[in-house]
Amino acid sequence: MPELAEVEFFRKQWGRGLHCKILSVELHGDKKIFRGTDVKALEKGLRGATLQGSEAHGKQLLFRFSKGGWLGVHLGMTGKLRIEPPGAPALKHDHLVLRQSRQSLVFSDPRQFGRILFHCGKDQPAWWANRPAEILSRQFTRKAMELFLTRHARAPIKAVLLLQTGFPGIGNWMADEILWQSKIHPARPAGKLRPAETGKLFAKIQSVSRTALRIVGENDGDLPKSWLFNHRWERGGHCPADGAALRRGQIGGRTTCWCPGCQIPDVGV
DNA sequence: TACAATGTTTTAAG
């Protein structure tokens, strides 16, 4: 389930292990989760190391350890981070378990679309460098966003919002929510939005992200009933704004939900 | 049974 706010929520789950030493490492080294990663180096690098800090950047997570250990975590579609008691046995999809004296840090991912990376050294790993501007950072400007839309002018706006190089952290439900709140049809070409629409889009990208982080990321609460989110999967779901029957279709390779009343396909020229 | 799932990555085509 992880998009921006859920990723932040999961990052904090491991917070209880901060400043604690890793006594042992248990992992499913042959699983796809570890593709391209030296699991022997990971085990050696983390055993005896202390968890010193963590950060989230879009959907990417980084956990920093003593002894120069950098653990990268991507939760994919079904990844989760949680805390278990010290001796709790690893379940079937618990692919990485870091044992500490007072708790265990667990990464699970049934579908294995997620990924674990590891790097040992003084400098940050290549995979953590050169990241795109975060949505709520000062570098994320309307100008930069419009430049990105121009670069992907012919693709549907829904597909462009899902590109992590432009909108790190936005996923399927956030893209639908942002477009619905902006009253923009998801199939509109990204390059054909009018200035008033890109302005609204820019504002909604930030407000949806900020609100989701506050409600889900900090408190694991429920998003407002007035949002599309709580209605988009209901069968026979209705738009919370105008009561119209919600539409569903395949846009940008993903199931997309929109309101035919609030979001008009295209106005033409 | 068949299809879809809050996501990338690879491959192919324009």
Place this chain on the structure above:
DNA sequence: CCTTAAAACATTGT
């Protein structure tokens, strides 16, 4: 070289 679309990935649930 760049953008876009579609398939692939592994597992579970409806």
